[in-house]
Amino acid sequence: MKVIVIGAGIGGLTLACKLALGGIIPEVYDSAPRLEPIGLGINLLPHAVKVMQEIGVLDAIATRSIETYESTFFNRFGQHIYSEPAGRHAGYDLPQYSVHRGDLHGPLLERFTEIAGEDHVHVSHRCVGYEQNETGVVVHFQDTVTGEVLPSVHGDILIGADGIHSVIRKSLHPHEGDPVYSGVNMWRGSVVHKPFLNGANMTRIGWLSTGKLVLYPMRDNVDGAGNQLINWVVEIETPKYKDKRDWNKEGSFDDFMWAFEDMKFDWLDVPALLRSTTKVMEFPMVDQDPLPFWTRGRVTLLGDAAHPMYPRGSNGAGQAILDGKALGDALVAAATDPLAALKVYETERLPATTKVVLTNRATPPDIILKEVFDRTGDKPFTRIEDVISLQELSGLSSNYKKIAGYDREQLALR
Numbered sequence: 001m002k003v004i005v006i007g008a009g010i011g012g013l014t015l016a017c018k019l020a021l022g023g024i025i026p027e028v029y030d031s032a033p034r035l036e037p038i039g040l041g042i043n044l045l046p047h048a049v050k051v052m053q054e055i056g057v058l059d060a061i062a063t064r065s066i067e068t069y070e071s072t073f074f075n076r077f078g079q080h081i082y083s084e085p086a087g088r089h090a091g092y093d094l095p096q097y098s099v100h101r102g103d104l105h106g107p108l109l110e111r112f113t114e115i116a117g118e119d120h121v122h123v124s125h126r127c128v129g130y131e132q133n134e135t136g137v138v139v140h141f142q143d144t145v146t147g148e149v150l151p152s153v154h155g156d157i158l159i160g161a162d163g164i165h166s167v168i169r170k171s172l173h174p175h176e177g178d179p180v181y182s183g184v185n186m187w188r189g190s191v192v193h194k195p196f197l198n199g200a201n202m203t204r205i206g207w208l209s210t211g212k213l214v215l216y217p218m219r220d221n222v223d224g225a226g227n228q229l230i231n232w233v234v235e236i237e238t239p240k241y242k243d244k245r246d247w248n249k250e251g252s253f254d255d256f257m258w259a260f261e262d263m264k265f266d267w268l269d270v271p272a273l274l275r276s277t278t279k280v281m282e283f284p285m286v287d288q289d290p291l292p293f294w295t296r297g298r299v300t301l302l303g304d305a306a307h308p309m310y311p312r313g314s315n316g317a318g319q320a321i322l323d324g325k326a327l328g329d330a331l332v333a334a335a336t337d338p339l340a341a342l343k344v345y346e347t348e349r350l351p352a353t354t355k356v357v358l359t360n361r362a363t364p365p366d367i368i369l370k371e372v373f374d375r376t377g378d379k380p381f382t383r384i385e386d387v388i389s390l391q392e393l394s395g396l397s398s399n400y401k402k403i404a405g406y407d408r409e410q411l412a413l414r
């Protein structure tokens, strides 16, 4: 079986590794001229960590990342709302990691090359279209740098793992509506900083109306002096966004610092941390309505190409990884009937990811912050117990885990 994967991102490479481990070596094409360790932070929850273990990259990721100890919520006055342990500290079999995207992408690429050998990842190949019939699929490419037309490639199956601007998705759904803007703009960055709280904390502060900040360390002791590389994301309600989604778009401090100038807590000086960042990136919080189907004949979608979601539950990469596992397993199990395997994959993954997309719109984990914001009228509280009970707080959190597929009991059964 010849499988063509468009996109050597997190989802595409997870699939490539699963296929190669099952004896099917795919050809992977990416538009980037070079595959570099770009991006910022990603949270790898236990369901995705389990897949990384299966593929054999867990040790490589573990040595380059931070094992998350707990997830903690504060209001904008720095008052503690709720904490819950993460990964192994919460009784999961496996840890949760906070990792630089490059430190997840790199091990996946290295592992695929190790199993499949060199020459199965083709860079500077921008997919521009394809045709399919009963016997196969023909995929067309352009050189990203020169614009020159490259030789077309024949295969049995085509997987669109080509991210948020997927051309394969466009071909399957040419009349799809525009992306849905959440009304929230995001600014992102990373900064070398001394550890705060317990040095392994996923921290959320404030609320979208007045400015929310998510921050976590993703590399330890980056300078030999004990400082960490901290990832941060600012999210603020912003009626209109300027540009379309671009992971490489630079942003400006002037657009968001006003919301954080007063956040000087005894455990963290937020404005000082943000200002010491050298480069700020900007990204609108945009998703797309769930699709009615991903598969037509020999072609299917995976990861962000299939289900772009608001990054409010640390699940963008995780769900792409789960897709890669499900599709890899289905194709390996049904090697003589790959079209049936695509159906098996879609039946498993489309409804599951639809729920995550919709839940990220309505009740993601940070709904805890909204509840406290609303109930206190954005004022400091005297006792959190008088605002919201511990039971209610943990209920909000565990509901999301069930929907996103990393509830501890569900995961142990799987």
Ligand SMILES: Cc1cc2nc3c(=O)[nH]c(=O)nc-3n(C[C@H](O)[C@H](O)[C@H](O)COP(=O)(O)OP(=O)(O)OC[C@H]3O[C@@H](n4cnc5c(N)ncnc54)[C@H](O)[C@@H]3O)c2cc1C
Pocket (backbone or CB within 6 Å): 006, 007, 008, 009, 010, 011, 012, 013, 029, 030, 031, 032, 038, 039, 040, 041, 042, 101, 125, 126, 127, 128, 161, 162, 163, 164, 165, 166, 167, 247, 248, 302, 303, 304, 305, 311, 316, 317, 318, 320
């Ligand atoms: C440069 C970059 C930086 C990112 N930074 C972050 C971050 O800091 N935090 C975060 O949470 N998520 C980030 N993401 C997104 C994150 O990787 C995904 O949301 C998630 O991992 C799902 O993975 P995916 O494989 O579906 O998509 P991606 O990991 O985005 O991979 C898609 C791949 O498809 C390739 N591609 C796109 N169009 C074509 C085409 N026409 N032909 C061939 N190849 C094509 C892209 O070059 C890319 O390598 C980033 C993605 C990219 C591409």
